[in-house]
Structures are given as structure tokens and as C-alpha cells.
Amino acid sequence: MIIELGHFALILALAAALLQGSVPMIGAARGDAAWMALARPAAVVQLILVVFAFCALTHAYVTSDFSVANVVANSHSAKPLLYKISGVWGNHEGSMLLWILILALFGSAVAVFGGNLPPSLRARVLGVQAWIGIGFIAFTLFTSNPFLRVFPAPLDGEDLNPLLQDPGLAFHPPMLYAGYVGFSMAFSFAIAALIEGKVDAAWARWVRPWTLLAWAFLTGGIALGSWWAYYELGWGGWWFWDPVENVSFMPWLLGTALLHSAIVVEKRNALKTWTILLAILTFSLSLIGTFIVRSGVLTSVHAFATDPERGFFILILLAVAIGGSLVLFALRAPALKAGGLFAPISREGGMVINNLFLSAACAAVFLGTLYPLFLEALDGSKVSVGPPFFNATFVPLMVPLVFLMAVGPMLPWKRADLAAALARLKLAALGAVVAALVAWYVSNGGPVLAVAAMGLAAWLFVGALVEWTDRVKLFRVPPGDSWRRARNLPRAAHGMTLAHTGLAVVMVGMIGSSVWKTEVVTSLKPGESVEIAGYSLLFEGVGKLDGPNYTAERARFTVTRDGEEVAVMFPEKRVYQVRSMPTTEAAIRTTFLADLYAVIGDADGQGGWTVRVYHEPLVPWIWVGCLVMMAGGLVSLSDRRLRIGAPHRQAASPAGGQAGDKSPSRPATA
Amino acid sequence: MTRKRRRLYIVAAALLIFGGATALVLTALDDSLDLFQSPSQIMASPPPPERGIRLGGLVEEGTVSRSTDGLSVAFRITDGAQSVPVNYRGILPDLFREGQGVITVGNMGPDGTFVAREVLAKHDENYLPREVVDALKESGQWQGDGTGGAQ
Numbered sequence: 001m002i003i004e005l006g007h008f009a010l011i012l013a014l015a016a017a018l019l020q021g022s023v024p025m026i027g028a029a030r031g032d033a034a035w036m037a038l039a040r041p042a043a044v045v046q047l048i049l050v051v052f053a054f055c056a057l058t059h060a061y062v063t064s065d066f067s068v069a070n071v072v073a074n075s076h077s078a079k080p081l082l083y084k085i086s087g088v089w090g091n092h093e094g095s096m097l098l099w100i101l102i103l104a105l106f107g108s109a110v111a112v113f114g115g116n117l118p119p120s121l122r123a124r125v126l127g128v129q130a131w132i133g134i135g136f137i138a139f140t141l142f143t144s145n146p147f148l149r150v151f152p153a154p155l156d157g158e159d160l161n162p163l164l165q166d167p168g169l170a171f172h173p174p175m176l177y178a179g180y181v182g183f184s185m186a187f188s189f190a191i192a193a194l195i196e197g198k199v200d201a202a203w204a205r206w207v208r209p210w211t212l213l214a215w216a217f218l219t220g221g222i223a224l225g226s227w228w229a230y231y232e233l234g235w236g237g238w239w240f241w242d243p244v245e246n247v248s249f250m251p252w253l254l255g256t257a258l259l260h261s262a263i264v265v266e267k268r269n270a271l272k273t274w275t276i277l278l279a280i281l282t283f284s285l286s287l288i289g290t291f292i293v294r295s296g297v298l299t300s301v302h303a304f305a306t307d308p309e310r311g312f313f314i315l316i317l318l319a320v321a322i323g324g325s326l327v328l329f330a331l332r333a334p335a336l337k338a339g340g341l342f343a344p345i346s347r348e349g350g351m352v353i354n355n356l357f358l359s360a361a362c363a364a365v366f367l368g369t370l371y372p373l374f375l376e377a378l379d380g381s382k383v384s385v386g387p388p389f390f391n392a393t394f395v396p397l398m399v400p401l402v403f404l405m406a407v408g409p410m411l412p413w414k415r416a417d418l419a420a421a422l423a424r425l426k427l428a429a430l431g432a433v434v435a436a437l438v439a440w441y442v443s444n445g446g447p448v449l450a451v452a453a454m455g456l457a458a459w460l461f462v463g464a465l466v467e468w469t470d471r472v473k474l475f476r477v478p479p480g481d482s483w484r485r486a487r488n489l490p491r492a493a494h495g496m497t498l499a500h501t502g503l504a505v506v507m508v509g510m511i512g513s514s515v516w517k518t519e520v521v522t523s524l525k526p527g528e529s530v531e532i533a534g535y536s537l538l539f540e541g542v543g544k545l546d547g548p549n550y551t552a553e554r555a556r557f558t559v560t561r562d563g564e565e566v567a568v569m570f571p572e573k574r575v576y577q578v579r580s581m582p583t584t585e586a587a588i589r590t591t592f593l594a595d596l597y598a599v600i601g602d603a604d605g606q607g608g609w610t611v612r613v614y615h616e617p618l619v620p621w622i623w624v625g626c627l628v629m630m631a632g633g634l635v636s637l638s639d640r641r642l643r644i645g646a647p648h649r650q651a652a653s654p655a656g657g658q659a660g661d662k663s664p665s666r667p668a669t670a
Numbered sequence: 671m672t673r674k675r676r677r678l679y680i681v682a683a684a685l686l687i688f689g690g691a692t693a694l695v696l697t698a699l700d701d702s703l704d705l706f707q708s709p710s711q712i713m714a715s716p717p718p719p720e721r722g723i724r725l726g727g728l729v730e731e732g733t734v735s736r737s738t739d740g741l742s743v744a745f746r747i748t749d750g751a752q753s754v755p756v757n758y759r760g761i762l763p764d765l766f767r768e769g770q771g772v773i774t775v776g777n778m779g780p781d782g783t784f785v786a787r788e789v790l791a792k793h794d795e796n797y798l799p800r801e802v803v804d805a806l807k808e809s810g811q812w813q814g815d816g817t818g819g820a821q
Contacts, residue, residue, distance in 0.1 A: 344679045356684055360691040382706035392698035521760055582764040601761040612761050
């Protein structure tokens with residue numbers, strides 16, 4: 001009964017979205033306040049209905065209702081409660097419902113907190129949001145309905161894919177989706193602005209917090225996914241340039257660009273057309289990210305089993321959303337007024353360079369990811385583009401970007417003196433040299449490029465800190481004054497420092513673990529040991545272990561260093577009974593400076609076991625750095641100027657939001 | 671600084687950066703593509719050893735044998751019509767077993783044995799790589815229902 005009510009609620013949500021997508025839009029075009037006002041209650045009603053539908057499905061999972069097909073395919077009564085709940089979105093249909101839920105949450109956030117938005121802009125933003133919702137709810141109802149029953153109901157379910165039964169992956173999809181869907185806000189604001197024919201500083205101030213929030217979530221989602229791949233897949237790697245990873249990374253790259261260009265719109269009223277385009281493209285890539293893997297057109301290590309009939313619907317949805325918005329952009333963008341001027345060497349110029357590098361890098365990843373598709377369509381040959389391609393294109397584009405990342409924040413708006421900026425970076429140069437020397441010494445003269453890359457990371461780290469210390473005049477005025485200055489600094493400034501230093505930390509982790517990683521694969525009998533990076537791992541044998549829904553073979557290793565015991569490690573090989581599917585559970589011993597990573601393979605039948613051991617220097621820094629970047633995004637979000645509801649269009653935009661204010665509800669002529 | 675000059679600078683920077691990116695992409699595409707081949711295609715015209723190959727198909731029943739040190743594995747990959755011997759050294763993926771659809775990445779050795787540096791089986795036991803499905807269809811061995819299923 002509850003599941004039918006959930007199904008019905010989702011259908012009603014579609015009706016609410018249809019209402020929200022049509023009436024307020026017409027109202028905005030006609031300047032009818034009552035019609036426009038409908039958008040807010042409609043968005044809230046839509047949220048309530050979607051929440052109900054989502055709860056209904058969750059209820060079916062938690063109570064193991066095996067008369068629901070989706071629950072049968074993805075759950076089992078013996079599964080721990082956490083994975084019963086995460087199982088709701090651990091499959092195609094349920095994850096679509098989660099997408100819709102997050103979209104409705106964002107939509108109603110505009111409805112509830114957007115009290116000070118001009119009514120026509122608010123009506124149009126909510127209208128565009130509703131259209132996205134219509135596409136997704138229709139897709140779910142017609143091709144991926146999680147509310148279907150099976151008859152007769154089986155006694156028990158088929159269990160969730162064991163690889164997904166993991167705390168890291170329980171929270172990875174919600175984070176990632178919050179990121180993807182968050183960019184829908186920037187998209188809706190962009191489309192609404194195109195219809196209104198007006199972009200100003202106040203517009204950018206509304207777009208930026210949503211973009212920041214989406215960006216922070218996406219950063220966290222990607223980091224969680226990468227962490228999961230690292231400890232769960234047992235390959236000791238954290239990034240494989242797999243299509244699934246790439247499609248989540250592309251919106252991140254463009255979203256990062258959008259984050260920066262929106263600042264220029266807000267502060268200088270320039271780069272408006274470009275920012276609108278970025279908002280459209282970022283969300284388009286999020287849509288592609290959601291769908292391309294599910295449609296099964298790209299072979300991926302992570303792919304779910306797919307249903308080809310969905311492909312057509314997806315293609316239509318993508319064509320309408322992306323094609324339609326780009327056509328609108330082409331028609332309306334020329335009507336936008338050009339904004340403030342700036343010299344090539346200036347903060348704005350730095351942001352332009354940042355945007356160019358990020359979008360070039362995104363284009364390279366896009367090409368590498370979709371090239372197999374193009375080639376197959378052209379001559380039918382099947383190829384795959386491997387990590388060497390991405391390393392050879394992405395990394396060279398990132399090096400100059402990271403170098404300039406330390407310089408950009410030193411440049412004032414409008415016109416800057418490059419020599420003065422570089423003079424402030426003397427300490428960063430010193431830091432780079434010291435870091436390179438340390439890396440060179442510790443790695444016994446390791447690869448020149450890796451040593452140089454370590455220097456580059458230090459350059460960025462110290463450069464970002466110098467910019468911050470200059471602002472608070474650390475050590476140049478009494479500490480109390482510095483403290484007061486730091487407190488008066490806009491939160492966004494702290495956020496930038498955090499995000500930039502976070503990236504430097506991530507870089508150190510990436511360089512360390514890819515260049516200085518060591519690996520030993522060997523076969524061991526109990527009592528034998530393996531040596532790696534100064535550690536000795538004594539293999540003591542393998543025992544049986546019973547989990548809630550699996551059985552495991554658990555090996556025991558005693559780890560010693562210089563004859564002293566430092567740890568005991570228990571790598572496992574599990575077999576999940578329902579699917580009779582084996583998984584590898586790596587044992588990881590982490591010090592902040594390096595990970596020791598052990599995996600057991602198969603028994604060879606003569607008392608020996610295959611054992612793989614990695615030593616990965618600095619790898620924890622990747623995730624620590626991602627957390628710092630996320631924190632940077634959130635701190636920046638708490639900036640007073642960006643607080644939802646804080647900006648007042650007229651009062652807060654002296655820089656020039658007046659263009660077109662005479663007729664706010666009528667679109668300017670194109 | 672006029673509007674025109676500024677636009678000129680931006681366009682020049684864009685051309686420079688995107689031109690550089692294009693050059694990188696073109697050179698990198700040249701030597702990092704792995705070509706997907708089925709056993710039938712390999713037997714028909716063996717690729718040169720330097721060519722990166724993704725060989726996909728089913729692990730032939732009864733052909734998996736391990737070396738005495740327990741690290742090297744030899745098996746054959748088949749598409750039903752032809753089969754190719756494969757050597758691999760390392761830990762096999764969890765889902766590797768006889769009859770399972772896999773993709774191996776590596777090069778053809780001069781002696782007609784495929785030397786794999788990577789063996790990929792999928793995360794989902796019902797999932798069969800699309801290339802493998804196509805190869806099986808081509809050799810007339812496909813009996814699946816469209817969602818995979820190599821049982």
C-alpha cells in the first residue's frame with residue numbers, strides 16, 4: 001500500500017512540476033504577479049510529494065518488502081541496516097529518485113529563501129528548475145520506475161552488489177548528486193537571465209553561493225569515490241581515468257571555472273556572456289555524467305548492467321536540455337550588455353587565464369572519454385583511450401595553471417603590476433626550492449619531473465599563505481591587530497586560501513603516490529615474510545571468519561620495522577553468499593606520511609597464497625587536501641555577502657546593475 | 671585599453687592555450703590507443719607486438735593453469751570460434767573464473783601468446799563488457815538476453 005502511495009505521490013509531483021514549469025513562466029512573460037507567485041507553493045508541494053515518494057521506497061527497503069521488484073533486485077533481509085538504506089540509491093531506479101529529491105530540495109530552497117529575488121527572475125528560475133524536474137520524473141516513471149511490484153513475491157532478495165556494501169560508497173552517490181544537481185541552480189539562473197535579457201552583479205551574487213555549494217559537494221563526492229576505489233578495489237590506485245570518473249571530473253573542472261568567472265561578474269560586471277555559457281555547459285556535463293554511464297554507451301569498469309531502451313529517452317532529454325539552452329544562448333547572449341574593462345595583466349586577466357586552462361583541460365578529458373564513441377561511429381573500430389593519454393594531456397595543462405594560481409590572487413583588479421606581484425612571491429620561490437631539495441634528498445635523486453612537481457606544489461602552498469599573511473599583516477603589526485584583521489577579512493578570502501592550499505596538499509599526495517609507490521607481488525606460505533620499503537610483513541596464515549551476509553578468509557600479517565612490531569594487518573577475501581560473489585578487502589596501515597597496503601589473492605593449493613603489498617608514500621594527503629578544499633568552499637559560502645537572502649538588488653549593486661531596470665519583467669528585445 | 675584590444679588579447683590567449691591543448695591531444699592520441707580485438711580477429715591477422723591490444727572474450731573452460739610459484743597464470747580467451755592463449759603475472763580480479771567474460775590489456779608476443787599486463791573483470795557478476803557481447807554475436811555464440819549474463 002505504502003509503495004503505491006509513493007508511486008502516486010511521484011505522479012502528483014510530476015503534475016506539480018508541470019504547473020510550476022508553465023503558469024509562472026507565462027505569468028513572468030505577461031507581468032502577472034499572481035501567476036508568478038504560484039511558483040513558490042508549487043515548488044514546496046513538489047518537494048513534499050517527492051520526499052514522500054522517497055520515504056515510501058526507503059520504507060520498502062528497510063522492511064525488506066520483497067513484493068517490490070526494485071527491492072528484490074538490490075536488497076536482502078540479512079543485509080545490515082545501513083546498506084538497506086544505501087541500497088535505495090545503490091541502483092539505477094533508486095538513484096534517479098534521489099536525483100529528483102535533491103533537485104526538488106534545491107528548487108524549494110529558492111522558493112523559501114528567495115524572498116528578495118525580483119519576482120519575475122524568481123518565477124523564471126523556478127520554472128526552469130521545474131522543467132528539469134519534469135524531464136527526470138518522466139524518465140523515472142516511464143523507463144526506470146522503482147515502484148513496480150513482482151508477483152509472486154520471492155522469499156528473499158538478490159542482495160546489493162557487495163562492492164557497494166561499504167560505508168564510503170553509501171554516502172558517495174548523495175554527495176556526487178548534490179554536486180551535479182547543485183549546478184542546476186546556476187543553469188536555471190543562467191537560462192532565466194537569458195530570458196530576462198539581463199545579467200548584473202546582483203545576479204552573480206545569487207549564482208555564486210549555489211555554485212560554491214555544488215562545487216563543495218562535488219569535490220567531496222569525487223574524493224569519496226576515489227577513496228572507495230583505493231581501499232575497496234584492491235588495486236592500490238586512486239584514479240584510473242575510467243569514463244565514470246571522467247564524467248564526474250568534467251563538471252568539476254568547468255564548475256571550478258564558473259566559480260571564478262562568477263566573481264568577475266560580481267565584482268567587475270565583466271565576462272557576463274562567458275559566465276552564462278559556463279553555467280550552461282557545466283550543468284550539461286552534469287547531465288551527461290548522470291546518463292552516459294547508465295546508457296551503456298561507454299564501457300566502464302564501474303558500469304551497472306544497463307537497459308538499452310533507456311538510451312533513446314536519455315538522448316532526447318540531453319538533446320532538449322543541452323541543445324535547447326545553447327540555442328537560447330546563441331539567440332539571446334548578444335543582447336547582454338558588455339561590462340567593465342580591464343588590462344590583460346589584472347585580477348580579471350588572471351581569471352580569464354584560469355578559465356581558459358580549466359576549459360581546455362576539460363575539453364581534453366571530454367575528447368579522451370568520448371573518442372572511442374566517435375571512432376566507432378565513424379569506422380566501426382573499437383578502441384579505448386587509456387591513462388597515458390590523460391596523463392600526457394591533462395598534466396601539462398595543469399602545470400602552468402598551478403604556477404599562475406599563486407600569482408593571480410596577488411594581482412589587483414583592473415590593472416596590475418606583474419613585477420610587484422612576483423616580488424611578493426619571493427618566499428614562495430624559496431619554498432619551492434626547499435621542497436624540491438627535500439624531495440630530491442629523500443628520494444635519493446628521484447625523477448627530475450617529480451622533484452620539480454613537488455617544488456610547484458610548495459610554490460602554490462606558500463604563495464597562497466603569503467597572500468593571506470599579507471592581508472592580515474602577520475608579524476608586521478602586533479598579533480592582536482592581525483587577529484582583528486583576520487576577523488574582518490571577508491570569509492571568501494579565507495575560503496580561497498584554504499581551497500588553494502588544499503589543492504597544493506592534494507598535489508603532493510598525487511605526486512608522492514604515483515611516483516614513489518612500490519609494489520611487491522609474491523607467493524607466501526605461513527611463516528614466510530615479505531619486505532617492502534623498510535617494513536617486513538610476516539605471513540602468519542589464513543583463518544575463516546563469518547560476517548552478517550558473507551564468509552571471509554582472513555590473513556594475518558605481523559608488520560615489523562627494524563625488528564620492532566608496529567602493526568598487525570588483516571586483509572580479507574570475502575564471498576557474499578547470495579550473489580556468490582567474491583570481493584577483496586585490503587588491509588591498510590596508515591601513517592600520515594605513507595600507507596602500507598596489503599591484499600591477498602588466491603591459494604595455490606600447496607599451502608601458498610598470492611600476496612600483493614604496496615607502499616604508497618603521501619597518499620593520505622590526497623583526501624586530506626580534498627577535505628581542506630571542501631572546507632574552503634564552505635567557509636567561502638558562509639561569507640556575509642553570499643548568505644542566502646542577504647543581497648538586496650538595488651542596495652548591493654552600485655557597480656552597475658541598473659541596465660534594463662526600467663522594465664524588469666519584460667524581456668529586452670534581442 | 672579599448673574593448674577591441676581586450677578582446678584581441680583574450681582571443682590570442684585562448685588560441686594559444688587551446689592550440690597547445692589540441693597539439694597535446696593529437697600527439698597523445700597517436701600512441702595511447704588500445705585497439706579492441708576478438709580472438710577471431712587476432713587469429714585472422716595477428717597484430718604487431720608493439721600495438722596495444724584489448725583482447726576480450728570468455729575465459730575458456732578448463733584452460734586456467736597456475737605456475738608453481740603461484741603468481742603466473744595461463745589461460746585461453748575464446749569467442750566460441752577461436753581462442754588465444756594468454757599469460758598474465760599478478761593477482762587476478764575477484765570475478766575472474768572460467769566461463770567469465772573478461773578483457774585483458776597487453777600485447778601480442780612473437781610466439782602467438784598474448785602477454786597481458788592487466789586483466790579486467792567487471793564489478794557486477796551479470797555484466798558482460800559490450801565489446802565482448804559484440805564479439806560473441808559476431809562469432810554466432812551469443813545466447814544472452816541483452817542485459818549480459820554469461821552463465
